Amino acid sequence: MGNHAISFRDVRKTYPDGTTAVDDLSLDVPEGSLTVFVGPSGCGKTTSLRMINRMVEPTSGTVEVNGQDVSSVPEARLRRSMGYVMQASGLLPHRTVLENIATVPRLLGRSKRESRERAESLLETIGLDRDLGGRYPSQLSGGQQQRVGVARALAADPPVLLMDEPFSAVDPVVRADLQRELLDLKQRLNKTIVFVTHDMDEAVLLGDRVAVFATGGRLAQYAPPEQVLRAPADQFVSDFVGRDRGFRALSFDSHEVALSGVLSRNHEGETTVLGGSEATGGWTLEVDAAGRPVGWLAPGESDGADTSAHRVGGSLYRPGGSLRSALDAALSSPSGLAVAVDDSGRVRGVLRPQDVLAAIEQARGARS
Numbered sequence: 001m002g003n004h005a006i007s008f009r010d011v012r013k014t015y016p017d018g019t020t021a022v023d024d025l026s027l028d029v030p031e032g033s034l035t036v037f038v039g040p041s042g043c044g045k046t047t048s049l050r051m052i053n054r055m056v057e058p059t060s061g062t063v064e065v066n067g068q069d070v071s072s073v074p075e076a077r078l079r080r081s082m083g084y085v086m087q088a089s090g091l092l093p094h095r096t097v098l099e100n101i102a103t104v105p106r107l108l109g110r111s112k113r114e115s116r117e118r119a120e121s122l123l124e125t126i127g128l129d130r131d132l133g134g135r136y137p138s139q140l141s142g143g144q145q146q147r148v149g150v151a152r153a154l155a156a157d158p159p160v161l162l163m164d165e166p167f168s169a170v171d172p173v174v175r176a177d178l179q180r181e182l183l184d185l186k187q188r189l190n191k192t193i194v195f196v197t198h199d200m201d202e203a204v205l206l207g208d209r210v211a212v213f214a215t216g217g218r219l220a221q222y223a224p225p226e227q228v229l230r231a232p233a234d235q236f237v238s239d240f241v242g243r244d245r246g247f248r249a250l251s252f253d254s255h256e257v258a259l260s261g262v263l264s265r266n267h268e269g270e271t272t273v274l275g276g277s278e279a280t281g282g283w284t285l286e287v288d289a290a291g292r293p294v295g296w297l298a299p300g301e302s303d304g305a306d307t308s309a310h311r312v313g314g315s316l317y318r319p320g321g322s323l324r325s326a327l328d329a330a331l332s333s334p335s336g337l338a339v340a341v342d343d344s345g346r347v348r349g350v351l352r353p354q355d356v357l358a359a360i361e362q363a364r365g366a367r368s
Protein backbone atom coordinates (compact mmCIF):
# COMPACT_ATOMS: atom_id res chain seq x y z
CA MET A 1 0.00 0.00 0.00
CA GLY A 2 2.66 2.49 0.97
CA ASN A 3 2.08 5.81 2.46
CA HIS A 4 0.31 8.56 0.61
CA ALA A 5 1.37 11.64 2.45
CA ILE A 6 1.91 14.66 0.20
CA SER A 7 4.77 17.10 0.74
CA PHE A 8 5.52 20.48 -0.81
CA ARG A 9 9.19 21.43 -0.46
CA ASP A 10 10.10 25.07 -1.17
CA VAL A 11 7.67 25.15 -4.08
CA ARG A 12 7.36 28.25 -6.19
CA LYS A 13 5.27 28.80 -9.29
CA THR A 14 5.74 31.80 -11.52
CA TYR A 15 3.63 31.78 -14.68
CA PRO A 16 5.23 32.88 -17.96
CA ASP A 17 3.64 36.35 -17.67
CA GLY A 18 5.56 36.91 -14.42
CA THR A 19 2.68 36.26 -11.99
CA THR A 20 3.94 34.51 -8.88
CA ALA A 21 1.00 32.27 -8.00
CA VAL A 22 2.71 30.27 -5.26
CA ASP A 23 5.56 31.65 -3.21
CA ASP A 24 7.90 29.27 -1.42
CA LEU A 25 5.37 26.74 -0.21
CA SER A 26 6.46 24.05 2.23
CA LEU A 27 3.76 21.90 3.77
CA ASP A 28 3.06 18.26 4.67
CA VAL A 29 -0.34 16.65 4.16
CA PRO A 30 -0.50 13.58 6.41
CA GLU A 31 -1.70 10.33 4.89
CA GLY A 32 -5.39 9.64 5.36
CA SER A 33 -6.14 13.22 6.37
CA LEU A 34 -8.35 15.85 4.81
CA THR A 35 -6.43 19.07 4.30
CA VAL A 36 -8.22 22.20 3.11
CA PHE A 37 -6.51 24.97 1.13
CA VAL A 38 -8.50 28.10 1.89
CA GLY A 39 -8.05 31.75 1.02
CA PRO A 40 -9.41 34.56 -1.12
CA SER A 41 -9.52 34.39 -4.90
CA GLY A 42 -6.21 34.40 -6.74
CA CYS A 43 -3.95 33.39 -3.87
CA GLY A 44 -2.64 30.20 -5.45
CA LYS A 45 -4.87 27.44 -4.07
CA THR A 46 -5.73 25.87 -7.43
CA THR A 47 -2.19 26.23 -8.70
CA SER A 48 -0.90 24.43 -5.59
CA LEU A 49 -3.48 21.66 -5.94
CA ARG A 50 -2.61 21.13 -9.61
CA MET A 51 1.06 20.80 -8.86
CA ILE A 52 0.20 17.60 -6.97
CA ASN A 53 -1.02 15.81 -10.11
CA ARG A 54 1.26 17.71 -12.50
CA MET A 55 -1.44 19.63 -14.29
CA VAL A 56 0.91 22.49 -13.38
CA GLU A 57 4.69 22.07 -13.01
CA PRO A 58 6.50 24.03 -10.28
CA THR A 59 9.07 26.63 -11.31
CA SER A 60 11.27 25.46 -8.45
CA GLY A 61 11.04 23.12 -5.49
CA THR A 62 9.47 19.66 -5.38
CA VAL A 63 6.17 18.01 -4.64
CA GLU A 64 6.42 14.51 -3.22
CA VAL A 65 3.79 11.83 -2.82
CA ASN A 66 4.73 8.78 -0.84
CA GLY A 67 8.23 10.21 -0.59
CA GLN A 68 8.64 10.24 -4.36
CA ASP A 69 9.16 13.40 -6.41
CA VAL A 70 6.07 13.53 -8.64
CA SER A 71 8.10 14.95 -11.54
CA SER A 72 9.72 11.51 -11.82
CA VAL A 73 6.38 9.69 -12.09
CA PRO A 74 4.82 9.40 -15.57
CA GLU A 75 1.81 11.73 -15.70
CA ALA A 76 -0.66 9.05 -16.71
CA ARG A 77 0.35 6.77 -13.84
CA LEU A 78 0.33 9.67 -11.40
CA ARG A 79 -3.17 10.79 -12.37
CA ARG A 80 -4.57 7.29 -12.14
CA SER A 81 -3.56 7.30 -8.48
CA MET A 82 -5.36 10.59 -7.86
CA GLY A 83 -9.05 11.32 -8.26
CA TYR A 84 -9.73 14.89 -9.36
CA VAL A 85 -13.04 16.67 -8.79
CA MET A 86 -13.65 20.21 -9.96
CA GLN A 87 -16.35 22.82 -9.66
CA ALA A 88 -18.12 22.25 -12.96
CA SER A 89 -18.36 18.50 -12.58
CA GLY A 90 -16.40 17.97 -15.81
CA LEU A 91 -18.69 15.15 -16.95
CA LEU A 92 -18.73 14.07 -20.57
CA PRO A 93 -22.04 15.44 -21.89
CA HIS A 94 -22.70 12.71 -24.45
CA ARG A 95 -22.20 9.83 -22.09
CA THR A 96 -24.66 8.58 -19.53
CA VAL A 97 -23.99 8.82 -15.82
CA LEU A 98 -22.93 5.16 -15.64
CA GLU A 99 -20.69 5.50 -18.69
CA ASN A 100 -19.07 8.58 -17.19
CA ILE A 101 -18.28 6.79 -13.95
CA ALA A 102 -17.13 3.62 -15.72
CA THR A 103 -14.67 5.50 -17.95
CA VAL A 104 -11.76 5.19 -15.55
CA PRO A 105 -12.12 1.47 -14.70
CA ARG A 106 -12.39 0.84 -18.46
CA LEU A 107 -9.16 2.78 -19.03
CA LEU A 108 -7.57 0.68 -16.33
CA GLY A 109 -8.40 -2.40 -18.37
CA ARG A 110 -11.35 -3.75 -16.39
CA SER A 111 -14.01 -5.56 -18.37
CA LYS A 112 -17.16 -3.75 -19.48
CA ARG A 113 -19.28 -5.71 -17.05
CA GLU A 114 -16.95 -5.21 -14.13
CA SER A 115 -16.69 -1.48 -14.84
CA ARG A 116 -20.44 -1.16 -15.00
CA GLU A 117 -20.91 -3.01 -11.73
CA ARG A 118 -18.31 -0.81 -10.09
CA ALA A 119 -20.10 2.30 -11.45
CA GLU A 120 -23.43 1.06 -10.12
CA SER A 121 -22.09 0.40 -6.66
CA LEU A 122 -20.44 3.84 -6.64
CA LEU A 123 -23.79 5.47 -7.40
CA GLU A 124 -24.96 3.98 -4.14
CA THR A 125 -21.81 5.02 -2.29
CA ILE A 126 -22.43 8.67 -3.14
CA GLY A 127 -26.14 8.50 -2.38
CA LEU A 128 -27.65 8.58 -5.87
CA ASP A 129 -30.54 6.51 -7.08
CA ARG A 130 -29.50 3.72 -9.45
CA ASP A 131 -32.26 4.83 -11.81
CA LEU A 132 -30.26 7.95 -12.60
CA GLY A 133 -27.49 5.86 -14.15
CA GLY A 134 -29.04 5.99 -17.60
CA ARG A 135 -29.44 9.76 -17.70
CA TYR A 136 -27.16 12.28 -19.37
CA PRO A 137 -25.43 14.92 -17.24
CA SER A 138 -27.69 17.70 -18.54
CA GLN A 139 -30.66 15.79 -17.12
CA LEU A 140 -29.32 16.04 -13.57
CA SER A 141 -29.43 18.84 -11.01
CA GLY A 142 -26.21 20.64 -10.11
CA GLY A 143 -25.90 18.72 -6.85
CA GLN A 144 -26.44 15.39 -8.59
CA GLN A 145 -23.80 16.27 -11.18
CA GLN A 146 -21.32 17.01 -8.41
CA ARG A 147 -22.07 13.66 -6.80
CA VAL A 148 -21.42 11.92 -10.10
CA GLY A 149 -18.17 13.89 -10.38
CA VAL A 150 -17.15 12.52 -6.98
CA ALA A 151 -18.18 8.98 -7.97
CA ARG A 152 -16.08 9.20 -11.11
CA ALA A 153 -13.08 10.42 -9.13
CA LEU A 154 -13.50 7.42 -6.80
CA ALA A 155 -13.93 4.91 -9.61
CA ALA A 156 -10.31 3.81 -9.74
CA ASP A 157 -10.19 3.70 -5.93
CA PRO A 158 -7.27 6.15 -5.87
CA PRO A 159 -5.46 6.68 -2.57
CA VAL A 160 -5.43 10.46 -3.16
CA LEU A 161 -8.42 12.68 -3.89
CA LEU A 162 -7.94 16.25 -5.12
CA MET A 163 -11.04 18.45 -4.95
CA ASP A 164 -11.17 22.00 -6.35
CA GLU A 165 -14.18 23.92 -5.01
CA PRO A 166 -16.37 20.90 -5.77
CA PHE A 167 -19.45 22.19 -3.96
CA SER A 168 -19.33 25.92 -4.65
CA ALA A 169 -21.86 25.94 -7.48
CA VAL A 170 -24.71 24.27 -5.60
CA ASP A 171 -27.27 25.78 -3.24
CA PRO A 172 -26.59 25.82 0.52
CA VAL A 173 -28.92 22.92 1.35
CA VAL A 174 -27.44 20.56 -1.23
CA ARG A 175 -24.01 21.79 -0.28
CA ALA A 176 -24.55 20.79 3.34
CA ASP A 177 -25.64 17.31 2.16
CA LEU A 178 -22.57 16.93 -0.01
CA GLN A 179 -20.30 18.05 2.82
CA ARG A 180 -21.86 15.52 5.18
CA GLU A 181 -21.40 12.79 2.61
CA LEU A 182 -17.78 13.70 2.05
CA LEU A 183 -17.11 13.43 5.79
CA ASP A 184 -18.85 10.09 5.78
CA LEU A 185 -16.85 8.87 2.76
CA LYS A 186 -13.69 9.98 4.46
CA GLN A 187 -14.54 7.81 7.44
CA ARG A 188 -15.25 4.80 5.30
CA LEU A 189 -12.53 5.05 2.65
CA ASN A 190 -9.11 5.82 3.96
CA LYS A 191 -7.95 8.50 1.51
CA THR A 192 -5.61 11.43 1.57
CA ILE A 193 -7.79 14.35 0.48
CA VAL A 194 -6.80 17.88 -0.50
CA PHE A 195 -9.80 20.19 -0.80
CA VAL A 196 -9.77 23.76 -2.14
CA THR A 197 -12.37 26.32 -1.07
CA HIS A 198 -12.62 30.06 -0.40
CA ASP A 199 -15.25 29.44 2.30
CA MET A 200 -13.88 29.38 5.85
CA ASP A 201 -16.98 27.65 7.23
CA GLU A 202 -16.49 24.82 4.77
CA ALA A 203 -12.80 24.64 5.69
CA VAL A 204 -13.59 24.46 9.41
CA LEU A 205 -16.25 21.83 8.90
CA LEU A 206 -14.25 19.50 6.68
CA GLY A 207 -10.57 20.00 7.43
CA ASP A 208 -8.39 18.00 9.77
CA ARG A 209 -5.93 20.73 8.93
CA VAL A 210 -6.42 24.04 7.19
CA ALA A 211 -3.84 25.89 5.09
CA VAL A 212 -4.72 29.56 4.83
CA PHE A 213 -3.25 31.14 1.69
CA ALA A 214 -2.69 34.88 1.49
CA THR A 215 -2.41 37.23 -1.45
CA GLY A 216 0.71 36.61 -3.49
CA GLY A 217 0.64 32.85 -2.93
CA ARG A 218 2.04 33.00 0.60
CA LEU A 219 1.06 30.32 3.14
CA ALA A 220 -0.12 32.37 6.12
CA GLN A 221 -1.01 29.56 8.51
CA TYR A 222 -1.22 25.78 8.48
CA ALA A 223 -2.91 24.28 11.52
CA PRO A 224 -6.00 22.40 12.73
CA PRO A 225 -9.12 24.56 12.19
CA GLU A 226 -9.65 25.17 15.87
CA GLN A 227 -6.22 26.72 16.16
CA VAL A 228 -6.76 28.91 13.09
CA LEU A 229 -9.93 30.26 14.71
CA ARG A 230 -8.54 30.67 18.21
CA ALA A 231 -5.06 31.84 17.38
CA PRO A 232 -4.80 33.37 13.89
CA ALA A 233 -1.12 33.58 12.95
CA ASP A 234 -1.28 37.16 11.68
CA GLN A 235 -3.53 40.05 10.73
CA PHE A 236 -4.30 38.55 7.33
CA VAL A 237 -5.62 35.29 8.82
CA SER A 238 -7.49 37.14 11.51
CA ASP A 239 -9.22 39.36 8.91
CA PHE A 240 -9.92 36.38 6.68
CA VAL A 241 -11.54 34.21 9.34
CA GLY A 242 -13.70 37.19 10.18
CA ARG A 243 -15.67 38.63 13.00
CA ASP A 244 -17.54 35.44 13.91
CA ARG A 245 -14.46 33.47 14.71
CA GLY A 246 -15.18 33.29 18.44
CA PHE A 247 -18.63 31.90 17.74
CA ARG A 248 -17.28 29.46 15.15
CA ALA A 249 -14.63 28.28 17.57
CA LEU A 250 -17.41 27.16 19.91
CA SER A 251 -17.94 24.30 17.44
CA PHE A 252 -14.95 22.66 19.06
CA ASP A 253 -16.15 22.85 22.64
CA SER A 254 -18.55 20.27 23.95
CA HIS A 255 -18.43 21.13 27.61
CA GLU A 256 -21.31 19.62 29.55
CA VAL A 257 -24.22 22.04 29.94
CA ALA A 258 -26.55 21.44 32.86
CA LEU A 259 -30.05 20.55 31.73
CA SER A 260 -32.49 22.68 33.62
CA GLY A 261 -35.16 20.70 35.34
CA VAL A 262 -37.69 23.38 34.62
CA LEU A 263 -40.05 21.24 32.60
CA SER A 264 -42.85 19.45 34.29
CA ARG A 265 -45.08 17.08 32.39
CA ASN A 266 -48.80 17.50 32.22
CA HIS A 267 -50.88 15.09 30.21
CA GLU A 268 -53.74 16.96 28.67
CA GLY A 269 -55.68 14.77 26.31
CA GLU A 270 -53.61 13.71 23.32
CA THR A 271 -50.70 16.02 23.79
CA THR A 272 -48.22 16.45 26.52
CA VAL A 273 -47.09 19.89 27.45
CA LEU A 274 -43.96 20.68 29.34
CA GLY A 275 -43.16 23.75 31.33
CA GLY A 276 -45.47 26.69 31.74
CA SER A 277 -43.80 27.52 35.00
CA GLU A 278 -42.16 30.66 36.22
CA ALA A 279 -38.75 29.21 35.41
CA THR A 280 -39.65 28.99 31.72
CA GLY A 281 -41.03 32.50 31.70
CA GLY A 282 -44.46 30.96 31.26
CA TRP A 283 -43.55 29.29 27.94
CA THR A 284 -44.81 25.76 27.39
CA LEU A 285 -43.32 23.15 25.09
CA GLU A 286 -45.72 20.89 23.29
CA VAL A 287 -44.48 17.38 22.47
CA ASP A 288 -45.98 14.66 20.29
CA ALA A 289 -46.96 11.16 21.38
CA ALA A 290 -43.37 9.95 21.00
CA GLY A 291 -42.09 12.77 23.20
CA ARG A 292 -40.57 14.78 20.35
CA PRO A 293 -40.86 18.58 20.48
CA VAL A 294 -43.49 20.20 18.29
CA GLY A 295 -43.62 23.87 19.23
CA TRP A 296 -43.74 26.42 21.99
CA LEU A 297 -46.89 27.96 23.41
CA ALA A 298 -46.37 31.56 24.46
CA PRO A 299 -47.36 32.58 28.00
CA GLY A 300 -51.13 32.80 28.18
CA GLU A 301 -51.71 30.69 25.06
CA SER A 302 -53.76 27.66 25.86
CA ASP A 303 -53.08 24.11 24.73
CA GLY A 304 -54.63 23.63 21.34
CA ALA A 305 -53.43 27.02 20.19
CA ASP A 306 -51.53 27.02 16.94
CA THR A 307 -47.96 26.12 17.91
CA SER A 308 -46.81 26.42 14.30
CA ALA A 309 -46.24 30.10 15.00
CA HIS A 310 -43.51 29.01 17.43
CA ARG A 311 -42.39 25.79 15.83
CA VAL A 312 -39.26 24.15 17.14
CA GLY A 313 -36.84 24.43 14.26
CA GLY A 314 -33.76 22.51 13.18
CA SER A 315 -31.76 24.06 15.96
CA LEU A 316 -32.04 21.49 18.72
CA TYR A 317 -29.33 20.61 21.18
CA ARG A 318 -28.06 17.08 21.68
CA PRO A 319 -26.33 16.64 25.01
CA GLY A 320 -22.62 16.23 24.30
CA GLY A 321 -22.95 18.42 21.20
CA SER A 322 -20.90 21.55 20.68
CA LEU A 323 -21.40 24.73 22.66
CA ARG A 324 -21.99 26.47 19.35
CA SER A 325 -25.02 24.26 18.78
CA ALA A 326 -26.20 24.84 22.38
CA LEU A 327 -25.93 28.59 22.08
CA ASP A 328 -27.55 28.62 18.68
CA ALA A 329 -30.40 26.45 19.93
CA ALA A 330 -31.04 28.93 22.74
CA LEU A 331 -30.71 32.04 20.58
CA SER A 332 -33.01 30.69 17.89
CA SER A 333 -35.71 29.47 20.24
CA PRO A 334 -38.77 31.69 20.63
CA SER A 335 -38.79 31.05 24.37
CA GLY A 336 -35.06 31.70 24.66
CA LEU A 337 -34.64 28.16 25.99
CA ALA A 338 -32.70 25.58 24.01
CA VAL A 339 -34.53 22.29 23.60
CA ALA A 340 -32.30 19.31 24.35
CA VAL A 341 -33.24 16.03 22.66
CA ASP A 342 -31.79 12.54 22.73
CA ASP A 343 -30.74 10.52 19.67
CA SER A 344 -34.30 9.50 18.91
CA GLY A 345 -35.46 13.11 19.08
CA ARG A 346 -37.25 12.91 22.43
CA VAL A 347 -37.10 15.91 24.71
CA ARG A 348 -34.56 15.51 27.50
CA GLY A 349 -34.93 18.99 28.95
CA VAL A 350 -34.12 22.57 28.17
CA LEU A 351 -31.06 24.77 28.55
CA ARG A 352 -31.21 28.31 29.78
CA PRO A 353 -28.94 30.78 27.95
CA GLN A 354 -27.20 31.68 31.21
CA ASP A 355 -26.27 28.01 31.70
CA VAL A 356 -24.84 27.87 28.18
CA LEU A 357 -22.80 31.01 28.88
CA ALA A 358 -21.60 29.51 32.15
CA ALA A 359 -20.46 26.39 30.28
CA ILE A 360 -18.63 28.60 27.75
CA GLU A 361 -16.86 30.31 30.67
CA GLN A 362 -15.90 26.94 32.15
CA ALA A 363 -14.61 25.66 28.80
CA ARG A 364 -12.54 28.81 28.46
CA GLY A 365 -11.16 28.29 31.95
CA ALA A 366 -10.35 24.67 31.19
CA ARG A 367 -8.33 25.69 28.11
CA SER A 368 -6.21 28.37 29.73
Ligand SMILES: Nc1ncnc2c1ncn2[C@@H]1O[C@H](COP(=O)(O)OP(=O)(O)OP(=O)(O)O)[C@@H](O)[C@H]1O
Nearest residue numbers: 015017019021040041042043044045046047048198
Ligand atom coordinates in the same frame (compact mmCIF):
# COMPACT_ATOMS: atom_id res chain seq x y z
N1 LIG B 1 -2.14 29.96 -16.61
C1 LIG B 1 -1.90 31.10 -15.91
N2 LIG B 1 -1.14 32.09 -16.42
C2 LIG B 1 -0.89 33.21 -15.72
N3 LIG B 1 -1.35 33.45 -14.48
C3 LIG B 1 -2.12 32.49 -13.93
C4 LIG B 1 -2.46 31.28 -14.60
N4 LIG B 1 -3.23 30.53 -13.79
C5 LIG B 1 -3.39 31.25 -12.67
N5 LIG B 1 -2.73 32.43 -12.74
C6 LIG B 1 -2.63 33.47 -11.71
O1 LIG B 1 -2.02 32.91 -10.56
C7 LIG B 1 -2.62 33.42 -9.38
C8 LIG B 1 -3.15 32.26 -8.55
O2 LIG B 1 -4.20 31.62 -9.25
P1 LIG B 1 -4.98 30.36 -8.66
O3 LIG B 1 -6.01 29.96 -9.63
O4 LIG B 1 -3.99 29.35 -8.24
O5 LIG B 1 -5.64 31.01 -7.38
P2 LIG B 1 -6.84 30.50 -6.49
O6 LIG B 1 -6.45 30.84 -5.12
O7 LIG B 1 -7.15 29.09 -6.79
O8 LIG B 1 -8.01 31.43 -6.96
P3 LIG B 1 -9.59 31.11 -7.15
O9 LIG B 1 -10.14 30.88 -5.79
O10 LIG B 1 -10.08 32.37 -7.78
O11 LIG B 1 -9.67 29.92 -8.04
C9 LIG B 1 -3.70 34.38 -9.84
O12 LIG B 1 -3.16 35.69 -9.81
C10 LIG B 1 -3.97 33.95 -11.26
O13 LIG B 1 -4.41 35.04 -12.03
